Amino acid sequence: ICLSGNGDSLLIRLGKGFYNIKLTEEAEQKVNRSRALVEEILASNKVVYGITTGFGKFARTIIEKDKLIELQENLIRSHAAGVGHALSPERTKMLLALRINVLAKGYSGVSLETLKKMIAAFNASCLSWVPEKGTVGASGDLAPLSHLALGLIGEGKMWSPKSGWAEAKFVLESHNLTPIKLKPKEGIALINGTQLIASLGCEALERAESIARQADIVAAFTLEVLKGSTRAFDSKIHQVRPHKGQIQVASRIRALLHSETYPSEVSESHRFCNRVQDAYTLRCCPQVHGIVNDTISFVRTIITTEINSATDNPMVFPEMGEIVSAGNFHGEYPAKVLDYLAIGIHELASMSERRIERLVNPALSELPAFLTNNGGLNSGFMIAHCTAAALVSENKVLCHPSSVDSLTTSGGTEDHVSMGGFSARKALTVVEHVEQVIAIELLAACQAMEFLRPLKTTAPLEEVYKLVREVVRPWDKDRYMSPDILTVTKLLQEEKIWFKVKPMLDHFHSVQSEETRVFSPTSTMKDASTSNSPSPKRRRMGRNVSVSSSK
Numbered sequence: 001i002c003l004s005g006n007g008d009s010l011l012i013r014l015g016k017g018f019y020n021i022k023l024t025e026e027a028e029q030k031v032n033r034s035r036a037l038v039e040e041i042l043a044s045n046k047v048v049y050g051i052t053t054g055f056g057k058f059a060r061t062i063i064e065k066d067k068l069i070e071l072q073e074n075l076i077r078s079h080a081a082g083v084g085h086a087l088s089p090e091r092t093k094m095l096l097a098l099r100i101n102v103l104a105k106g107y108s109g110v111s112l113e114t115l116k117k118m119i120a121a122f123n124a125s126c127l128s129w130v131p132e133k134g135t136v137g138a139s140g141d142l143a144p145l146s147h148l149a150l151g152l153i154g155e156g157k158m159w160s161p162k163s164g165w166a167e168a169k170f171v172l173e174s175h176n177l178t179p180i181k182l183k184p185k186e187g188i189a190l191i192n193g194t195q196l197i198a199s200l201g202c203e204a205l206e207r208a209e210s211i212a213r214q215a216d217i218v219a220a221f222t223l224e225v226l227k228g229s230t231r232a233f234d235s236k237i238h239q240v241r242p243h244k245g246q247i248q249v250a251s252r253i254r255a256l257l258h259s260e261t262y263p264s265e266v267s268e269s270h271r272f273c274n275r276v277q278d279a280y281t282l283r284c285c286p287q288v289h290g291i292v293n294d295t296i297s298f299v300r301t302i303i304t305t306e307i308n309s310a311t312d313n314p315m316v317f318p319e320m321g322e323i324v325s326a327g328n329f330h331g332e333y334p335a336k337v338l339d340y341l342a343i344g345i346h347e348l349a350s351m352s353e354r355r356i357e358r359l360v361n362p363a364l365s366e367l368p369a370f371l372t373n374n375g376g377l378n379s380g381f382m383i384a385h386c387t388a389a390a391l392v393s394e395n396k397v398l399c400h401p402s403s404v405d406s407l408t409t410s411g412g413t414e415d416h417v418s419m420g421g422f423s424a425r426k427a428l429t430v431v432e433h434v435e436q437v438i439a440i441e442l443l444a445a446c447q448a449m450e451f452l453r454p455l456k457t458t459a460p461l462e463e464v465y466k467l468v469r470e471v472v473r474p475w476d477k478d479r480y481m482s483p484d485i486l487t488v489t490k491l492l493q494e495e496k497i498w499f500k501v502k503p504m505l506d507h508f509h510s511v512q513s514e515e516t517r518v519f520s521p522t523s524t525m526k527d528a529s530t531s532n533s534p535s536p537k538r539r540r541m542g543r544n545v546s547v548s549s550s551k
Helices: 010-015 025-043 065-079 089-103 112-123 142-152 168-174 186-191 195-225 235-239 244-256 265-269 285-307 332-360 382-398 420-450 459-469 482-493 496-511
Strands: 083-086 131-133 157-160 164-167 315-317 322-324 538-540 546-548
Touching (some): 010 089, 025 315, 025 322, 065 142, 065 186, 089 112, 089 142, 089 186, 131 142, 131 420, 142 186, 157 168, 195 265, 195 420, 195 496, 235 244, 244 459, 244 496, 285 332, 332 382, 332 420, 382 420, 420 459, 420 482, 459 496, 482 496
Antiparallel strands (some): 157 164, 315 322, 538 546
């Protein structure tokens, strides 16, 4: 399963029901070989963990042969002990897709019949009731995966678009499906792994990448309406500290601000102001947003490996003729990087909230207080900023890593756990808060633009403005604000801001090989009369603007 980094990954699309699943012939052969070894070991009466023994603390308890199926059924029932809100159908479908992907690798020992019944349930969108809480992230996500398996064996609750919520056996029956009849080893094979952490982590990762791209656009818009300088994004600055993410963000912001390709009347209006430099949340966007991008890239490598790994226990190796008990179920890898993702992506909201403060504070913006006319009668963006501050404060608590904690479970057998389920859930919450804060900043930047008219900004930022104004009208007086925040949050979640601007960024980089370096009080040009080096060539770039060529 690929995490592309370009919009929704394959897993996200599977969750949305865009694709069905079908096994390859190679996968079927691997599954059959793996199951054949399990049957061979059962026939030889060997003692193997989880097949002929109990689980966890009961690993040394030998189970009678006529009780082996009951052992697997009891495992599912007893371990389905989660609490909390149920996963959405999309998230449950992602969870089921990942579990199928693990079993199809042929290291789990399930029968082909059982795996095909799981795939049929996936393709029919027959989805078990899976509460989000209850996993400690080792031995895998036992509670949520047990709930997932419980529906598949015809017990508990299930949902489908056709039936809604109902008893699992009736939901399956309404789609001409039959419950799974567990065989020895199959119960533990269905529930041992990190798929809850990984599936929620995939969503958090995809949404983090989406909002990170768009946060650069919104930050550029805010810098523009606050009449900031473009010089902090000069490529020369970032070449001498060449972090990949930093260079990427600076390049993106340069393409959005005043240039020969996309001139800005707003930028020209304050070209000869006496401001020396901008606040950190404006001029340090490449340095702060940049590490967010690099964090996302790192997390992507770990999560991509995780969702394509065999995380079962015990693991079946037909080529060796062995079933080995080990620890691939431990969720420390995804837990750690999802804690890291939350810490990284939070900085986008931290920066954004401070920029919102600059937009609504007349002492910092030279704009009307709280971006409203008739202040006092109208409060404008006063409480919208408070909402952003509240979300950022919540994120500070949520960014405490859950994976630094561990509580011994299963009578001391499982003496170190990852707590990765909470790492994944809170990473999603942090990303959601970031989306909402960036939406408030975008609304504020568009409102600020109203006070700069009739001046126009760059073509890309004008397109962003138009897109927002298609769904949210300007504020000429106070009105119910929450729906507007939700509407623009949805614009960001659907990446409409990014898709509107991306072709214009590509065009900029295809046609403008030289940077537009304009005169500014933030830079000092050496007087040609006192320099031994050749004077820089200069050419006119529109009204009141000259450009120094680096050639």
